[in-house]
Amino acid sequence: MSAWIATRAGAVLGHVGLTRDGEVTRLFVTPAARGRGLAAGLLGSVRAAVRGPLKLEVSAEDEAAIAFYEHSGWRRVSSSRAGWIDAAGEPALLHHYVSP
Incomplete structure (x- = not known):
């Protein structure tokens, strides 16, 4: 499994995981950080790392x-x-x- 974390000033704002079979798991953005494009950015990081x-x-x-x-x-x-x-x-x- 792989994972990506979004942070700011040392605080975790969101994270996403990816299983070995290409399933996105545990995509989460803290309520205070929502609406800033973090979820899209995290998914973009996953997509950049995986073909297909x-x-x-x-x-x-x-x-x-x-x-x-x-x-x-x-x-x-x-x-x-x-x-x-x-x-x-x-x-x-x-x-x-x-x-x-």
């Missing part, structure tokens, strides 16, 4: 992340149920995406 398409999954509950990915050109290819429970007490619905 990337994939990721996101919970259907995370509407802001879904909007970000779809606005960035990621394409939903399928959905499935996770083995963990969401806020409603149901198996979480995951959407699976591929990079543009």
Whole structure:
């Protein structure tokens, strides 16, 4: 697994991981740092390091992340149920995406 971290003045503002099979994982930007392009920058770093398409999954509950990915050109290819429970007490619905 590889990882990238965004920092400023020694504080971690965000991070992203990449599994060996090309799946983006743990993309996160702190709430105070959102809206500055950090998520796009982190994904850009991952894309620069990998040839070919990337994939990721996101919970259907995370509407802001879904909007970000779809606005960035990621394409939903399928959905499935996770083995963990969401806020409603149901198996979480995951959407699976591929990079543009």
